[in-house]
Amino acid sequence: MKSMNIMVVGVGGQGTLLTSRIIGKTALNNGYDVKLSEVHGMAQRGGSVVTFVRFGDKVSEPVVEEGSADILISFERLEALRYAHYLKKDGVIVVNDCRIDPMTVVIGVAEYPENVIETLQKEHKVYTIDGIGIAKELGNSKVLNSVVLGLGAKIIGFDKKDWLQVIEKTVPQKTVEINEKAFLKGYGE
Amino acid sequence: MEEKIIMLGNEAIARGAYEAGVKVSSAYPGTPSTEISENLAKYQEVYTEWAPNEKVAVEVAIGASISGVRSLACMKHVGLNVASDPLYTFSYTGVNGGSVIVVADDPGLASSQNEQDTRMIARSAHIPLIEASDSNEAKNFIKFAYELSEKYDTPVIFRTTTKLSHSQGIVELSERQEIPDKNYERSVPKYVMMPASAMKRHVVVEERENRLEKDCSSFPINSVVYNDRKIGFITSGIPYQYVKEVFPNASILKLGIINPLPKKLIEEFVNGVDTVYVVEELEPVIEEQVKSWGLNVIGKEIFTRQGEYSANLIKKALLKVDEQAFEKKDAPMRPPILCPGCPHRSVFSVLNKLKIHAAGDIGCYTLGAVAPLSVIDTTICMGASISVLHGIEKGKGKDFIKNWVAVIGDSTFLHTGVNSLINMVYNKATGTVIILDNRTTGMTGHQDHAGTGKTLKGEETYAINMATLCKAIGVPNVIEINAFDVVNLEKTIKESVNGDTLTVIIAKAPCALLKGQKFPYKCVSDNEKCKKCGMCLKIGCPAITKQKDGTVKIDDTMCNGCGLCMSYCKFGAIEKVER
Numbered sequence: 001m002k003s004m005n006i007m008v009v010g011v012g013g014q015g016t017l018l019t020s021r022i023i024g025k026t027a028l029n030n031g032y033d034v035k036l037s038e039v040h041g042m043a044q045r046g047g048s049v050v051t052f053v054r055f056g057d058k059v060s061e062p063v064v065e066e067g068s069a070d071i072l073i074s075f076e077r078l079e080a081l082r083y084a085h086y087l088k089k090d091g092v093i094v095v096n097d098c099r100i101d102p103m104t105v106v107i108g109v110a111e112y113p114e115n116v117i118e119t120l121q122k123e124h125k126v127y128t129i130d131g132i133g134i135a136k137e138l139g140n141s142k143v144l145n146s147v148v149l150g151l152g153a154k155i156i157g158f159d160k161k162d163w164l165q166v167i168e169k170t171v172p173q174k175t176v177e178i179n180e181k182a183f184l185k186g187y188g189e
Numbered sequence: 190m191e192e193k194i195i196m197l198g199n200e201a202i203a204r205g206a207y208e209a210g211v212k213v214s215s216a217y218p219g220t221p222s223t224e225i226s227e228n229l230a231k232y233q234e235v236y237t238e239w240a241p242n243e244k245v246a247v248e249v250a251i252g253a254s255i256s257g258v259r260s261l262a263c264m265k266h267v268g269l270n271v272a273s274d275p276l277y278t279f280s281y282t283g284v285n286g287g288s289v290i291v292v293a294d295d296p297g298l299a300s301s302q303n304e305q306d307t308r309m310i311a312r313s314a315h316i317p318l319i320e321a322s323d324s325n326e327a328k329n330f331i332k333f334a335y336e337l338s339e340k341y342d343t344p345v346i347f348r349t350t351t352k353l354s355h356s357q358g359i360v361e362l363s364e365r366q367e368i369p370d371k372n373y374e375r376s377v378p379k380y381v382m383m384p385a386s387a388m389k390r391h392v393v394v395e396e397r398e399n400r401l402e403k404d405c406s407s408f409p410i411n412s413v414v415y416n417d418r419k420i421g422f423i424t425s426g427i428p429y430q431y432v433k434e435v436f437p438n439a440s441i442l443k444l445g446i447i448n449p450l451p452k453k454l455i456e457e458f459v460n461g462v463d464t465v466y467v468v469e470e471l472e473p474v475i476e477e478q479v480k481s482w483g484l485n486v487i488g489k490e491i492f493t494r495q496g497e498y499s500a501n502l503i504k505k506a507l508l509k510v511d512e513q514a515f516e517k518k519d520a521p522m523r524p525p526i527l528c529p530g531c532p533h534r535s536v537f538s539v540l541n542k543l544k545i546h547a548a549g550d551i552g553c554y555t556l557g558a559v560a561p562l563s564v565i566d567t568t569i570c571m572g573a574s575i576s577v578l579h580g581i582e583k584g585k586g587k588d589f590i591k592n593w594v595a596v597i598g599d600s601t602f603l604h605t606g607v608n609s610l611i612n613m614v615y616n617k618a619t620g621t622v623i624i625l626d627n628r629t630t631g632m633t634g635h636q637d638h639a640g641t642g643k644t645l646k647g648e649e650t651y652a653i654n655m656a657t658l659c660k661a662i663g664v665p666n667v668i669e670i671n672a673f674d675v676v677n678l679e680k681t682i683k684e685s686v687n688g689d690t691l692t693v694i695i696a697k698a699p700c701a702l703l704k705g706q707k708f709p710y711k712c713v714s715d716n717e718k719c720k721k722c723g724m725c726l727k728i729g730c731p732a733i734t735k736q737k738d739g740t741v742k743i744d745d746t747m748c749n750g751c752g753l754c755m756s757y758c759k760f761g762a763i764e765k766v767e768r
Contacts, residue, residue, distance in 0.1 A: 012525065024357060028195050035323075036357035038197070039299065040220055040634065045553060046731050047525030060437075061430040062323075062356035065501045067513035082520040089514045100744075101734045102523035106726060107561045108735075110521030123515055132746070141746040 001032070003056030005064040006156065009083050010075030011100050012046045015145035018170065019073070020051040022149060025166045026158050027055035035062040048079055048102075073152045075131065075145060076100050077116040084120055093124050094152045096131035096144060127151055134185050143175070143182040150186020160187065196360040198353040201324035202291055203228035204360065205331025206261050209287075210368035211235055213253035215246040217604065218633040219265030220300035221354040222293035226263055227636075230645050234365065239636055239645045242571070242604040243268035247275045247290060254288040254344075255380060257371035259335055263291040266305050267570060271605065273310070278382050279344045280314045281390040283397075285371050287338035289331065290316075291347045296470040297497035299351050300632070302551065302568060304495065306471040311346045311448040315394050317401055318346040318448040319410065322429040324358035330410055330445060332366075341397055348447070350470065352427040352497060398449055406454040410445025413458060421462030423455065423475060423486065427498075428468045434500040435508070450478055459484045466491075466507070470498050527556050529732040530701030530708070530749025532672035533625050536596070537562040538728045538753065539678045545592050545686065547623075548581070550574035550606070552598040553631045561729045565596070572597070572605030578620045579613050587619045591686055594621045599655065600630035600638040607658065613691055614663040621685040622693045624655055625672070627700040635703060659693045666690045672698035675756045701749050708750030710765040716740040718762035725754040725763065 004027075008020040017038050024036045032055040039049050052064040069087045073094045074080035080095040087093070097117065104110035113119070120126050129151050131144035146167065153163050164180055171179045196204065202225050206214065214237045216226040230237040240246040243264040253260035264272060269292050276290070295301040311318035319334050321327040327349065334345040378386045405411075421440035422432045429443045442458040444451065459465050459479070467476040467488035476488035491506045492498070504510055527534045537557040540547055541564050549555055549565035550573060558565035567577050578595040597606045602624050610622065630636040637643040642652035659667045666688075668681055678696065685692040699706050712732075714725075721739035732747035733754060743754070743763070755763045 011523065013528070021357075024195055028193075028359065034195055034357070034359060036195070037352065038355045038357070040223070040355055045525040045556065045632075046523075046528060048523040060433040061500055062352060062358065062427075063499065065499055065512075067501075067511075067515075078520055078523070081518050082523075085513060085515045085517040087515060100731075102521055103526050103560070103729060103731065104521045104523070106731070106734055107729070109560070112521065113519070119518070 001056045003054045003059050004156070005069045006053040006071045006073065007050060007064050007069050007083060007086055008053065008073045009048070009050045009079045011079065012049045014049075014075040015142070016049045016051050016075065019145045019149050020053045022163070022166050022170050023053045023156065024055070025170065026162050027053070029162055029166065030158055032056060033059045035059045037062040048082060050083060071152065071155060073148060075148060078102070078112065080120060081113065081116050084124060087124060091124065092155060093120055093126045094148065094155065095120070095126060095128050096148045097128045098132050127155070129186060131186070135182055138178055138181055138185070140175070140178055143179050146179040146182035147186040150183040150188075153183070154187055192362045193359055194362065195357050196324045197224060197357050198324050198327050198349060198355065199224035200228045201328040201360050202331055202347070202349065204362065205328035206289070207232045207235060208328070208363050208365050209332045209335040210259050210366040211261050212258040213250065214238070214261040214263070215240045215249035216263035217241070217243050217246055217268055218630050218636040219268050219293070220633055221295060221351040222263050222265045222268070222291065222349070223633045223636065224354070225291055226645060229261070237645050239638060241639055243272040244274060247272040247279065250288050250290065251275060251279050251282070254284045254286045255373065256285070257373050258286040259368055260286060260288045261291065264293070265301065266292055266294045266307050267301065267303065268292070269307060269310060271571065276316070277314045280316050280394055281382055281387055282380050283342035283393070284338055284344060285373065287335035288344045289334045289338060289347050290344060291349065293354050294348060294350045294471070296350055302570065304471060306474065307346065307348050308447050308474040309472055311348070312474070315398050316344055316346050316448070317341070317446060318348055319445060320348050320426040320447055321353065321445070322426050322443065323353070324356070325360045327353060328360055333410055341401055343397055348426070350427055402449040402452060405446045405449060406451035408446055408451070411451055411454060412443045412445070413441075413454065415440045415461065418461065419463045421458060421465045422468055423458065423465060423479070424468040425475070428470055431498050431500045431503050432468050435503045444475070447474065450475060452482065455479055456482070456484065459486060468492065468498070468503065524559060525556060526729065526731055527553060528701050528749070529730055529747050530706070530751040532627055532696065532698035532701070533557060534562070534728055534730065535673050535675060535698070535751070535753050536623060536625060536678065536696050537564050538757070539675055539682060540564040540594065541727070543592075543679065543682060545594055545682065548574045548577040548593065548595045550597040550601050552601050554596055554598060554625055557596070561727050571601055572609050575606050575609035575622055576612060578622070579609065579616070579618050582618055582620055587689060590620050594623050594682065594686060596623045596625055598631065599624060599626040599628065599640050600636075602655070603639050603653065607662070610659065610664065610693070611662050618691050619689045620691060621682065624693060624695045626655055626695050626697045629700045629703055631700045631702070635700065655695050664691055664693050666692040667695070668692065669695045669697060672696040673751060673753065675753070701751070708752070709768055710750045711745050711748045711768050712743050712750060712752060712754055712763050713766050714741050714743050715762045715764065718760050720760050720762070722759070724757045724759065728753055728757060730754060
């Protein structure tokens with residue numbers, strides 16, 4: 001299999017790193033060679049965060065290059081816009097329909113673009129989900145990443161039980177149940 | 190045991206050290222090297238510690254090696270500058286138990302103040318340097334590094350870069366090797382580096398490097414694959430993966446040892462392939478040496494010295510193709526910022542209000558340089574804030590620094606800041622130093638230090654008291670203050686900068702991300718009372734945004750409940766409610 005290239009992007013603190021690790025482990029358990037690239041340190045502090053997951057028969061570089069992403073999973077609208085050019089021609093976007101103003105917007109030196117989803121839809125297939133709304137309904141806004149991952153998982157493939165097995169082993173023990181529920185909501189169940 | 194798991198490069202480095210039978214490891218946190226020590230600490234068989242700085246860490250590794258066990262020191266590239274003093278002489282003494290120094294370079298500056306290349310330092314210190322290109326290799330090459338260290342009686346530098354340290358790949362695990370401790374024997378000619386013995390050891394160093402250069406062409410950590418003989422690449426580390434991605438069928442010489450270079454192997458390769466490119470991030474370390482041997486290769490003529498490489502970069506340089514399907518869209522920048530509830534924001538909001546300049550240091554608080562806080566004027570290296578402020582005073586006189594302070598974190602202060610403070614006391618400084626004491630090493634992900642009362646292994650220990658330390662070295666005026674008490678902070682800072690007495694203000698409040706540090710309430714704005722003045726927006730809290738009508742909204746999932754915004758609202762339009 002030619003490698004599958006996935007990007008998980010968002011705002012520092014939203015759980016991009018954990019999400020990409022879950023995707024990586026699920027691919028590993030399905031027998032693929034896997035590489036992931038993460039962001040640590042200063043860039044994590046509320047900044048724009050991008051992580052890469054690649055899997056296939058044999059993967060060389062750990063990053064997804066511009067023009068080569070199959071799936072872009074974004075936890076925030078503006079971040080989807082920022083990285084959309086990484087997609088290949090028929091690549092798809094999964095986006096959490098929420099807005100977090102960057103400091104440049106808060107202090108008035110930049111404007112948050114209008115109609116981000118519509119702009120993206122002109123060139124790409126876009127799946128949206130109200131991750132925060134669903135997560136709040138479940139009782140913990142932090143599990144928004146599992147909701148969004150659920151939708152992404154449906155597009156990536158693999159068996160549902162493979163995903164749940166990895167979630168169980170990866171998220172903090174106390175939050176396994178709510179994360180699994182959140183995942184299934186996103187997955188469409 | 191043959192288990193395959195997915196591991197972060199840094200985790201694999203730690204695993205390699207564990208499997209190699211390492212007994213002692215010392216380090217100071219620094220992106221992208223921090224996770225090595227955090228992962229190694231999980232193995233009971235290995236003693237691991239956070240040292241106050243990298244010089245101490247290397248010296249601890251030297252001591253452990255001399256005692257006869259395998260030792261490790263880990264740091265980021267700029268940490269090696271701090272540790273250079275012991276490093277250069279460690280090259281002379283050589284080892285007893287094998288010793289490896291892991292240094293993580295940061296091409297692309299993910300979280301650093303410069304892009305220096307550790308390979309240059311290895312050359313000048315005459316220490317062998319090894320590099321791996323994925324997690325599994327990292328684990329195995331670390332083990333090889335220990336064999337090399339003991340066989341050639343030398344410390345070995347294992348160089349990693351951000352993309353290796355912070356990428357994950359599949360690793361095959363093995364059992365830990367039980368390495369018997371070596372005897373310690375007193376040896377003045379080997380371990381006491383006074384001129385007479387050092388002169389003789391210098392000869393040994395040169396002989397060792399010559400021997401290594403002859404031998405290293407057959408080291409198993411190098412690999413040569415001949416395919417298409419028209420085009421070939423000499424590369425190492427992560428750039429190998431980029432080359433492989435673009436040219437899966439080219440001839441590739443992948444170097445595992447970079448210092449010294451395997452001359453014979455390189456000569457054979459260059460003579461066996463029509464056109465050879467050298468692909469290396471940062472400095473032309475391989476290229477310049479290969480060219481000096483009269484061999485024809487292409488390198489920095491087409492590749493940059495700056496930043497991280499990528500497959501696209503190689504593709505553009507060599508194939509002149511660009512496979513991007515879509516244009517990059519305009520999107521407002523989202524730079525990193527201080528977290529909601531960060532105590533640094535509180536101190537900076539006061540400095541901003543008082544229009545005070547700050548000589549800054551290395552840590553999260555560097556983010557105070559950007560708008561809207563805009564208070565940091567300088568960032569150089571660990572500990573420099575205090576000495577830079579002192580230099581400004583000595584340059585322009587004490588009146589010039591009436592609107593200046595130095596700001597430094599607790600971990601950074603204990604790293605090298607304390608030396609600079611001793612200098613201020615000794616040389617009659619009048620400045621104001623603010624220690625931002627948030628009880629952790631924040632930027633690198635919350636590591637303990639000598640002031641927190643916990644070791645890397647999670648054991649309770651003595652916690653250095655910052656105020657007592659400052660008083661002990663003779664600071665005449667030491668004031669401890671709650672970092673969120675903006676009224677008291679403002680008064681104290683004003684008095685201190687206007688006075689002529691050297692003052693240390695210790696602004697205390699734990700990092701907002703530490704466990705259990707969330708306040709039991711959250712802030713809510715009352716849009717009836719809001720006069721749209723924008724004062725609360727000036728503190729740069731990411732939880733507060735301006736709405737279309739000019740009033741503000743506080744995001745309840747982001748708000749930490751610190752209440753700083755309330756302190757700046759003159760109209761009582763923000764209140765705390767229970768969470």
